[in-house]
Amino acid sequence: MWFTNLLIYRFTQAIPFTLEQLIEALAQKPARECASQETHALGWTTPFGRHSVNLVQVAAGFWLIAMQKEERILPGQVVKDELSAKVGEIEQRDARKVYKKERDTLKDEIVMQLLPRAFTRRQTTFALICPADGWIAVNAGSWKRAEDLLSLLRECTGTLPVRPVNVKLPTAVSMTQWVKDSDAPAGLQIGDNCELTDTSADGGQVRCKHQDLASDEIQLHLSAGKQVTQLDLLWDNKLSFTLNERMIFKRLHFDDLLIDEASNQAGDDMASQLDASLTIMGGTLQQFIPALFEALGGEDQPQGI
Structure with missing residues (x-):
């Protein structure tokens, strides 16, 4: 519940959706399990988990939302070992060199074969919207993770005019x-x-x-x-x-x-x-x-x- 990291974004114009519109937008993309051939799946979940069914938690004028990411864990070394074995097999069988383009194709095929057997993990990212002051704060330690949430929010609402906060002095x-x-x-x-x-x-x-x-x-x-x-x-x-x-x-x-x-x-x-x-x-x-x-x-x- 209590944020442990903070990235702050400023709305560059009036917030383009009401609370009711936000709730309706998030409902279009609920959290779900990762399909067998997907590397990850993004969707919205309840910020209070099993203690609430609301996709937007409202308190004292603040809106709390939560994005769930389920991703398949496929260690790079596993893919590398499989690729090395496959390349070695082809080079020995056909007495020829396997070059980069073919290696990339083989790597993609190996990833697709291994994905259904890979373990999955879930990660929840929270964001707090303050409509009165025009900012959104994301509980994330990297801009990449925050942008995943903002991109999904933009996709669901149709627009999200925000930018990272800048200050006058470095x-x-x-x-x-x-x-x-x-x-x-x-x-x-x-x-x-x-x-x-x-x-x-x-x-x-x-x-x-x-x-x-x-x-x-x-x-x-x-x-x-x-x-x-x-x-x-x-x-x-x-x-x-x-x-x-x-x-x-x-x-x-x-x-x-x-x-x-x-x-x-x-x-x-x-x-x-x-x-x-x-x-x-x-x-x-x-x-x-x-x-x-x-x-x-x-x-x-x-x-x-």
Whole structure:
């Protein structure tokens, strides 16, 4: 329920669907099992699992959706070994060399033969839509995984005018200045883990764990031209996270007091507890997102948005 990663997208115009239209759109593509010749299958599932039948969970003005991906696990080494054996058999039998084009064809045939026997695994990706503020946050640690969800949402709704949020100053520049000054903007506290990257052609990296980032050693790295490309931060004693230069938030952790607050507001059933958690999480992110953008120099929005 509680997001552990965060990628933020901004709607570039008014959200082009109502809640009712969104529910109807998601119902067109329910989650399903992967067919025998498919590498993966995408569809929408209930965010609260068996505790609800709703494809869109609504609380305090937030819309929570969940995409399920079922994929077949076919290790590359298995395919490689099968291909090597097949090529060896052909070369020995026909006394000729098997070249790339034929190898690619053989590889495709082997994959199709092995897929029905491959194990499957399921993965659920959540997204939180805030219609009031015009953003969608995806619980994903990579842009690729987030784009899978957004592409499916775009396919179902017909349109999805969103783009990743940009800030006016490069994130690495802001984080580097914070560590140099040993001071972050109001509401933020610097943690004790960071990654320093050399901006020269060599591009060397230094990973610092459980260190005083105000120490002379760290300051020497910064004086030599390295930039902070990843940094642990704490916001308002409510949310800790790791931010990198690509605006990817990882290791998101909501303070225990927030989780306790959600538990105290909830009823006895699991659905009520999940609903209270969604309300607290959404409200926290609604405060956090603009505060962080301001700390990073302000959100960079194209004219007219």
